[in-house]
Structure formats: C-alpha cells, structure tokens
Amino acid sequence: xxxxxxxxxxxxxASLAGAAGAKxxxxxxxxxxxxxxxGKRWAMAVDFQKCRWDQGCTQCSAACNRTxxxxxxPNKAQEVKWIWKEKYQTVFRQESExxxxxxxxxxxxxxxxHCSKPACTKVCPTGATWKREEDGVVMMDWHRCIGCRYCxxxxxxGSRSFNFVDPRPYVANxxxxxxxxTRGVVEKCNFCEERLAKGQMPVCVENCSExxxxxxxxxxxxxxxRRLLASRYAIQRQxxxxxxxxxxxxx
Amino acid sequence: MIENALAGNRKYWLWISALLVxxxxxxxxYLRQLTxxxxxxxxxxxxxxxxxxxxxxxxxxxxxxxxxxVLPYYLHDYxxxxxxxxxxxxxxxxxxxxxMLFIFVDMGQxxxxxxxxxxxxPHSMMFWDMVSLSGYLLLNxxxxxxxxxxxxxxVATPHWVKPFIYLSIPWAxxxxxxTAFLYSGLSARPFWMTAVLAPRFLASAFASGPxxxxxxxxxxxxxxxxDPGAAALxxxxxxxxxxxxxxxxxxxMELFTAFYSGIPExxxxxxxxxxxxxxxxxxxxxxxxxxxxxxxxxSMLYSTRVRVGNQVLAASCVxxxxxxxxxxxxxxxxxxxxxxTLGSVAKYQPTMPEWGIVIGIWAIGxxxxxxxYKITVGVRSxx
Numbered sequence: 001x002x003x004x005x006x007x008x009x010x011x012x013x014a015s016l017a018g019a020a021g022a023k024x025x026x027x028x029x030x031x032x033x034x035x036x037x038x039g040k041r042w043a044m045a046v047d048f049q050k051c052r053w054d055q056g057c058t059q060c061s062a063a064c065n066r067t068x069x070x071x072x073x074p075n076k077a078q079e080v081k082w083i084w085k086e087k088y089q090t091v092f093r094q095e096s097e098x099x100x101x102x103x104x105x106x107x108x109x110x111x112x113x114h115c116s117k118p119a120c121t122k123v124c125p126t127g128a129t130w131k132r133e134e135d136g137v138v139m140m141d142w143h144r145c146i147g148c149r150y151c152x153x154x155x156x157x158g159s160r161s162f163n164f165v166d167p168r169p170y171v172a173n174x175x176x177x178x179x180x181x182t183r184g185v186v187e188k189c190n191f192c193e194e195r196l197a198k199g200q201m202p203v204c205v206e207n208c209s210e211x212x213x214x215x216x217x218x219x220x221x222x223x224x225x226r227r228l229l230a231s232r233y234a235i236q237r238q239x240x241x242x243x244x245x246x247x248x249x250x251x
Numbered sequence: 252m253i254e255n256a257l258a259g260n261r262k263y264w265l266w267i268s269a270l271l272v273x274x275x276x277x278x279x280x281y282l283r284q285l286t287x288x289x290x291x292x293x294x295x296x297x298x299x300x301x302x303x304x305x306x307x308x309x310x311x312x313x314x315x316x317x318x319x320x321v322l323p324y325y326l327h328d329y330x331x332x333x334x335x336x337x338x339x340x341x342x343x344x345x346x347x348x349x350x351m352l353f354i355f356v357d358m359g360q361x362x363x364x365x366x367x368x369x370x371x372x373p374h375s376m377m378f379w380d381m382v383s384l385s386g387y388l389l390l391n392x393x394x395x396x397x398x399x400x401x402x403x404x405x406v407a408t409p410h411w412v413k414p415f416i417y418l419s420i421p422w423a424x425x426x427x428x429x430t431a432f433l434y435s436g437l438s439a440r441p442f443w444m445t446a447v448l449a450p451r452f453l454a455s456a457f458a459s460g461p462x463x464x465x466x467x468x469x470x471x472x473x474x475x476x477x478d479p480g481a482a483a484l485x486x487x488x489x490x491x492x493x494x495x496x497x498x499x500x501x502x503x504m505e506l507f508t509a510f511y512s513g514i515p516e517x518x519x520x521x522x523x524x525x526x527x528x529x530x531x532x533x534x535x536x537x538x539x540x541x542x543x544x545x546x547x548x549x550s551m552l553y554s555t556r557v558r559v560g561n562q563v564l565a566a567s568c569v570x571x572x573x574x575x576x577x578x579x580x581x582x583x584x585x586x587x588x589x590x591x592t593l594g595s596v597a598k599y600q601p602t603m604p605e606w607g608i609v610i611g612i613w614a615i616g617x618x619x620x621x622x623x624y625k626i627t628v629g630v631r632s633x634x
Contacts, residue, residue: 006252006400077295077597090593094515119438125377126366146366147289147359149299150377156439158593162299162359165290183288184359241438 255629277611316460
C-alpha cells in the first residue's frame with residue numbers, strides 16, 4: 001500500500017485534531033467544586049476619620065505586603081498592589097470636592113471589593129478566579145491563571161495587578177508561609193483567606209493601630225461590622241454596577 | 252496541491268524569503284518576551300491590553316468579511332464571485348490563524364493555554380470566542396480545501412460540503428459578534444459597553460476585509476494574470492463603500508451619545524482619542540489620520556467626477572484599510588482602557604519587541620495568503 005503525500009498530511013492533521021478533542025472530553029469530566037453556603041459574608045468597613053494614610057501611615061499595606069510576598073516593582077506603571085491609598089476623588093470619581101473638604105482631602109484605602117456579583121470572575125476563561133460561595137471571598141488560583149488579563153479589563157475598581165516580570169527578585173524578605181507568584185499571572189487581595197481559615201483577622205485589620213478597619217460577617221446581625229454599618233453612614237464604590245462590593249467607606 | 256507553492260520565479264522566492272526573515276525576527280522577539288515576561292511591552296496596570304489585542308480585534312473583522320463573498324456567491328448565486336470566493340475563504344483562514352497567534356502572544360502564561368479547554372467556562376466570552384474562532388477556521392479550511400482539491404481533479408465539489416458552506420455564513424457573523432461581546436459586556440468600561448459595538452464591528456469588518464481582498468486581487472492579477480473580472484471587483488467596491496459608510500455612521504452615533512449626554516465616563520475616552528486628555532495626546536495624530544483617510548476614501552468612492560479606475564480603487568482601499576486598522580485597533584483598545592477605572596490617563600507606547608512580534612505575525616499571515624493563493628492560481632490554471 002502506498003501513501004500519497006496528501007494522505008499523509010491529512011492523516012497527520014486528523015491525528016492532531018483527535019488529540020485535541022480527547023483533551024476536551026477529559027476536561028469536561030472535571031468535577032467543579034461547589035461549596036455550600038452557610039450564610040457567611042465577609043466584609044470590611046474603612047473609617048476615613050480614623051485612618052492615618054494622610055499622615056504617611058502605611059501599617060496596613062506594609063503588613064499585607066510582608067505577609068503576602070507582594071513585590072516592590074520599581075516600574076510604577078507595572079506595580080503589584082493589594083491594599084494601597086488613593087485620593088478621595090480617584091476612589092469616588094464623580095463626587096463633588098466641595099461637600100466636605102475635611103473628608104474629600106483624605107486619602108482612602110483601596111483593595112479588592114470581594115463583590116457578591118464579581119465582574120472579574122464571570123469573564124475568566126479558565127475558572128482561575130471565582131467567588132467562594134461559603135463566605136464570599138473572591139479567590140485566585142495562580143497555577144491555573146493563563147495571564148490573559150481579561151479580569152483586569154472587567155474589574156471596575158482597578159483592584160487587580162499583573163506580574164509583568166518575575167516578582168521574586170522584588171520581594172525583600174520572603175514569607176515562607178505564603179506562596180510567591182510567578183511572572184505572567186494576575187493577583188490581588190485575597191481577604192487573607194489563609195488567615196480566615198485559622199480563625200484570624202486579616203493582617204491589615206490586625207496591624208492598624210488606629211482601628212480604622214473593621215472586618216466581620218455582614219450577614220451576622222450581631223457582628224461589629226453590622227453594628228457599625230447600622231450606626232454610621234457608609235458608601236460603597238459604584239454600587240450601581242450591581243457588583244455588590246463588600247468594602248464600605250464610613251463617612 | 253502543495254507542489255504549486257514550491258515552484259515560482261525569482262521574485263516569488265525573494266518575497267517568501269523576506270517573509271521568513273520577518274517571521275524568524277518575530278520569533279526571536281517572542282523568545283525574549285517568553286523568558287522575561289510581558290514587561291518587555293509598553294503595557295501597564297492601566298493599559299493591560301494594547302497592540303496585540305488591537306491586532307486580534309481588527310483581524311477577526313478581516314476573517315469575518317469572507318462572508319461578503321461567500322454569501323452572494325452561494326446564497327444568491329452571484330456567478331461573478333466564482334473566482335474570488337475561494338480567495339475570501341483562504342484569506343479568512345490566514346486571518347483567523349493570525350488572530351489566534353495574537354491572543355497567544357498576549358498571554359502571560361502561554362504554556363497553560365490548554366486550561367481554556369481543560370476548564371471550560373461558558374460564562375466567559377473568551378471561551379466562546381475560542382469556540383467560534385476555531386470553528387470558523389475549521390469551516391473555512393474544510394470548504395476551501397475541498398473546493399480546490401475537487402477542482403484539481405476536475406470533479407464537482409461534493410454535496411456534503413454545502414451544509415458547511417451555509418453554516419459558515421452565520422458563523423462569520425458570530426465570530427465578530429462574540430469578539431464585540433468580549434468588550435461590550437464589561438460594566439467597568441463605558442467606552443466599550445455599548446450595544447452598537449457588535450454592529451459597528453461588523454460594518455467596519457465588511458469594509459476593511461473587502462478593501463484588503465481587492466488589493467490582494469489587484470496584486471494577484473498583476474503578478475499571475477489571474478483575473479476575476481471587472482464585475483466582481485466593482486461589486487466588492489460597492490460592498491466596501493456602503494459598509495465603510497455605515498461604520499462611519501455608527502462612530503458618529505457614539506460621538507453624539509457621549510458628548511450630548513456629557514457623562515464624563517463616556518466623553519473622556521473620545522476626548523483622549525481626538526484631542527488628548529491630561530496632556531496625553533499620543534493617539535490624537537493617529538485618530539485624525541484615520542479620520543482623514545476615511546473621508547478621502549469615501550470622497551473618492553462616491554465622487555461622480557472621478558472615474559474609479561484601478562488606481563483610484565487601490566488608493567481608496569489602502570485608505571479604508573489603514574483608517575480602520577487605526578480606529579478599530581489601537582483606537583478601540585487603548586481608547587477603552589484610558590482613562591482607567593480610577594480615572595488615570597496612562598501613556599502607552601508599544602515597544603520594539605511588541606512591534607517585532609506583531610510584524611512577525613503579519614508575516615505569517617502574508618506567507619499563508621501567498622502560499623494559498625499560489626496554490627489556487629496553480630490549480631485553476633490547469634483546470
């Protein structure tokens with residue numbers, strides 16, 4: 001039996017397609033873990049008046065960066081940030097500056113909003129980021145992320161960072177308790193899910209000597225955060241987008 | 252069939268060698284990106300997508316535009332397109348391949364690309380884009396290959412191909428619609444979140460694609476004598492003219508909505524593109540070049556005084572192609588990301604490695620088109 005060149009090429013193409021098809025089938029068998037909702041919903045309140053960002057305090061971000069091996073990238077345009085400060089007008093873009101200058105001159109903490117309907121998880125083409133149903137934390141799998149940055153385009157809050165270069169040389173003292181990241185993946189605040197699992201508070205909350213950050217279960221009517229939200233006026237960033245941010249700014 | 256592409260004159264081989272050199276150069280730049288990371292690009296926290304994704308978006312349009320020759324020929328039995336339908340389908344194959352490469356080089360972790368298949372996520376538009384693009388590649392590949400090999404054997408195209416041809420028509424519309432959905436479903440980006448984005452994409456696609464096809468046909472005619480006839484060219488010209496007009500109309504709709512409503516989040520993107528914002532004017536000259544080229548092309552095409560001979564036709568095709576390449580490429584992608592969600596106006600300038608990689612992918616597309624067309628002309632000159 002002789003094989004013509006064309007037959008050979010067609011056979012090779014068919015084999016390749018077959019191999020790719022087999023991959024799809026095995027992919028479909030992957031069982032998706034769906035956690036049970038036991039009614040928890042972690043949330044955080046940021047108190048402008050107590051926060052000392054304006055006086056150069058960086059307790060929360062320093063503790064976070066240290067704990068999570070957040071690299072200090074020299075190129076500011078390609079920075080990696082988990083919790084950081086921004087001007088009031090940046091966080092609440094369309095608010096007027098004249099309403100309360102004491103308030104609007106104050107910088108604010110920015111971090112992942114851990115939305116109840118996250119815009120970022122919906123667009124992820126690999127399921128590398130998802131909302132954990134049992135407590136609302138928006139999670140990331142740095143081993144699955146393909147680095148397409150679609151989540152960064154979708155996040156209305158600029159909360160996500162991308163590792164444009166290998167971040168490890170820019171982590172001064174590596175915390176062996178927490179993974180470092182590789183280049184080419186997206187990262188963001190994880191609400192200290194590794195500490196929550198041990199019953200601890202997020203490290204930013206714990207390290208704020210001014211007690212400007214309050215963390216708790218917003219579905220628990222007796223929690224500190226619920227009492228705070230009931231007694232103070234609080235705003236969220238762009239709630240009109242329907243994302244349901246879990247970070248509240250107390251004014 | 253492939254033997255047709257392996258015989259050619261000196262010029263043919265010079266052209267092939269030049270393309271191969273560019274492909275190797277692009278590959279070397281890509282190696283650099285692979286080892287260092289996307290830090291070699293001009294991309295940043297704010298402008299997370301740039302030249303690669305803009306090229307991807309534009310060439311999905313070129314790929315989808317094959318439907319503008321397939322539909323009249325197969326659905327309306329428009330015989331004059333007999334010689335160019337296959338050229339459109341083959342152009343689509345090359346363009347979709349380029350799109351896939353542009354997506355691939357944009358990835359931070361390209362080795363994990365199979366995760367898209369291993370963990371299918373129907374809620375992500377990117378998953379559907381992958382499905383529609385690979386399906387379209389398959390459809391056009393099968394149709395073009397079967398048509399050509401039947402012609403070579405001097406037999407009629409088998410009947411089983413017909414359903415694939417008909418399927419490729421809505422499928423072409425779907426690839427560009429899904430590509431528009433990548434952007435238009437994002438609440439974070441008011442510039443993209445517009446229902447007119449998919450129609451606008453299709454309109455600009457049906458202008459830029461035929462513009463490129465006409466230019467390719469003119470080159471093919473000059474180099475090989477393969478002549479699809481004046482009627483086919485004239486019809487393609489008409490399609491391109493109306494599609495470009497509709498595309499301009501959609502852009503004007505966007506401008507009206509943004510500026511009359513005056514909502515800063517909508518307005519600022521257009522200000523950034525056409526007049527500059529916070530001192531950033533990087534894209535302004537490009538956007539005006541795009542505008543002027545489009546006005547020039549439409550003036551030539553609609554003018555009753557200028558007889559649209561081949562030179563004027565070629566000139567207007569070049570104008571339309573470049574105009575939309577800017578507007579729907581960098582204009583659309585960077586314009587959508589600046590200002591950022593935090594209102595910052597970032598500067599984005601593609602770096603040399605970025606351009607090198609993009610040129611490499613253009614060269615791959617050009618090589619595919621060259622080889623495909625060489626085979627087509629070879630097969631058809633025998634039969």
